[in-house]
Amino acid sequence: MQGQTYVAEVATDAGFTNIVFTSTASTATEVRLPPVLSNDTTYFWRVRSTNICGTGVDSASFTFTTRPAAGQCPAGLSLIDGFRDTMDSGINGWTTDPVSGTTWNQSTARPFSGTTSWLAVDVTTASDQRLISPAIALPVDLSSLLLRFKQDVTMEANGATACYDGGFVEISTNNGSTWAPIASTSVLEDFYDGPLSGGEQAWCGTQPYTTASLDIDSFAGQSVRFRFRAITDTSVGSVPHGWYVDDVAVVGCGIPVLLFKDGFEGP
Numbered sequence: 001m002q003g004q005t006y007v008a009e010v011a012t013d014a015g016f017t018n019i020v021f022t023s024t025a026s027t028a029t030e031v032r033l034p035p036v037l038s039n040d041t042t043y044f045w046r047v048r049s050t051n052i053c054g055t056g057v058d059s060a061s062f063t064f065t066t067r068p069a070a071g072q073c074p075a076g077l078s079l080i081d082g083f084r085d086t087m088d089s090g091i092n093g094w095t096t097d098p099v100s101g102t103t104w105n106q107s108t109a110r111p112f113s114g115t116t117s118w119l120a121v122d123v124t125t126a127s128d129q130r131l132i133s134p135a136i137a138l139p140v141d142l143s144s145l146l147l148r149f150k151q152d153v154t155m156e157a158n159g160a161t162a163c164y165d166g167g168f169v170e171i172s173t174n175n176g177s178t179w180a181p182i183a184s185t186s187v188l189e190d191f192y193d194g195p196l197s198g199g200e201q202a203w204c205g206t207q208p209y210t211t212a213s214l215d216i217d218s219f220a221g222q223s224v225r226f227r228f229r230a231i232t233d234t235s236v237g238s239v240p241h242g243w244y245v246d247d248v249a250v251v252g253c254g255i256p257v258l259l260f261k262d263g264f265e266g267p
């Protein structure tokens with residue numbers, strides 16, 4: 001119909017008394033919402049037509065539910081550790097790759113928790129530094145699995161959207177034979193800052209401790225290793241600082257009774 005436009009409304013109640021969003025009248029058949037919605041919440045939406053003859057009737061209403069924020073669980077479920085290492089009780093099965101100019105070491109300079117974190121120094125020479133986790137069995141009885149850790153980053157940036165030096169995380173499902181970067185689309189908190197010269201998306205620049213959350217739910221049920229990989233180019237570093245990593249954890253949503261299972265696992 002000539003001049004036909006549509007208005008979409010989103011509300012928190014079926015009666016549309018609390019409308020949180022009203023689109024501008026448009027001929028578009030798709031509406032993108034500004035960031036007005038809360039996580040883990042059910043909303044109601046409807047559409048009505050408008051044209052020069054007046055306003056049409058409202059459509060029936062429909063609902064959708066937003067997903068929980070990273071690290072939050074739906075009602076009735078709790079965030080449960082599948083793995084956690086605060087880096088304060090020794091090496092615990094972590095290894096470094098000896099052929100990559102590694103400086104990875106347990107440092108007392110800038111721990112997030114306790115007295116110790118891992119540190120890869122942003123050296124002034126070319127390096128490819130690799131810190132490899134012990135094998136971790138990703139539980140199938142937890143949903144929305146995340147790899148979460150704290151990171152304090154001082155790595156040479158290349159402008160605001162790229163990295164000369166930087167760090168990123170890879171995952172292996174075959175005990176370290178092959179590795180794949182965790183895609184930027186799987187980063188739910190603390191997004192990558194930009195690509196290294198080799199194209200890998202990485203964290204760089206300067207930021208104090210921040211929580212990074214990476215979606216690893218598609219790997220549930222597998223035994224995996226994570227590789228924290230710091231790459232530096234041939235000049236300009238941040239010695240003695242670099243990429244501090246602490247409190248590495250696998251977390252997911254489960255029924256709280258699982259906490260008792262953890263209690264029987266011993267030290």
Ligand SMILES: [Ca+2]
Nearest residue numbers: 086113114116
């Ligand atoms: Ca620590």
Ligand SMILES: [Ca+2]
Nearest residue numbers: 193203204207
């Ligand atoms: Ca950043």
Ligand SMILES: [Ca+2]
Nearest residue numbers: 156233235236
């Ligand atoms: Ca550099």
